[in-house]
Amino acid sequence: MKAKGELVKAAKKLMWERGYEAVSPRDLLEESGAGQGSLYHHFKGKMDLASVALGEVSDEMCELARETVGTDGSALDRVFRYLDVSRDGLKGCRMGRFAAESSIAEASLRKPVERYFRELQGLLAGALREAQAEGEIAKRLDANELALMIMAVVQGGFAVSRVYRDRNAINRATETAKSLLKSLRHR
């Protein structure tokens, strides 16, 4: 039963680095130290293992998002706290990196990613709505749409960083998003 846990751990590590398609069962067995049959004893196949691994990553990312966007500080500061997270643009989002792969069409892989995105959008939209209610920022923009755009900046920031081979491009993009949000204040 140890092999099962080791396989999931290996999948979480390797698929963060390389995504789904670029990781082979062979890689997973090697990384985990498990024997050939173990993968297919505990899981239906590579995709089933990936699905379990992504489910765990999704849980971890949701928890992290709740801590980041959490409850202390002003509503707008909580949104800024999410944008202020220092990101390595060359790595890619542990969840969002699967969006570009064709495997995202498979429900078992897409669902954990969608769950994280919905949770994150809800957290950001909640904080933005609160910021609007308390007069921190203008009310004319829909909080849900603003949250969606903020998430797009982060996801797209990874893309731009990788193309430019500049691990900080993403952090400059989120900094600019902060500046734009500030321009919604005091109206």
Add this chain to the structure above:
Amino acid sequence: MKAKGELVKAAKKLMWERGYEAVSPRDLLEESGAGQGSLYHHFKGKMDLASVALGEVSDEMCELARETVGTDGSALDRVFRYLDVSRDGLKGCRMGRFAAESSIAEASLRKPVERYFRELQGLLAGALREAQAEGEIAKRLDANELALMIMAVVQGGFAVSRVYRDRNAINRATETAKSLLKSLRHR
């Protein structure tokens, strides 16, 4: 010599749909109608063919960007014209979709993508700088950084769209970006 052109055409089509890694030489031969040896007669291999195809796509996308961000209309309107392009979020950017793949590490694939991104950022930054000079928007934000963020919104919009399976999520994200830019006016 017909096979060469057909192979490039096939690569441009299939790699738009599926990226680099998910397209095999087999797929390319089938789509193009060329025989097995033709690929390796005209190109060094799959990557060389992809590089030529991406080069052509990069040229086309640069030209399209120049037309879109072009010269007529106010500077800010030209930026809005780029954001207003209707995008199918489920498809993915013809260039940006390669950013998430590990093959982007290969210079011959990354270069055409980077060339397009630099061209686009330059066009957007130029229009934004002009908008600032003419007093359309506030000057306190760097035009280059704003352009970078706008590109991130578009690239990330594709990611969010695909995860949500909502082809319009990207268009809502760009619409919100427009609204935020408008909040920089009249200060």
Add this chain to the structure above:
DNA sequence: GTCTATAACTCGATAGAC
């Protein structure tokens, strides 16, 4: 539950006839 061995297939690339 874990392992070794291997099946059946596809991958990117090459050889060589025409």
Add this chain to the structure above:
DNA sequence: GTCTATCGAGTTATAGAC
């Protein structure tokens, strides 16, 4: 310049001993 045939390696998955 194009084709058919095929290589060696790597892919996902299965069989069956322990």
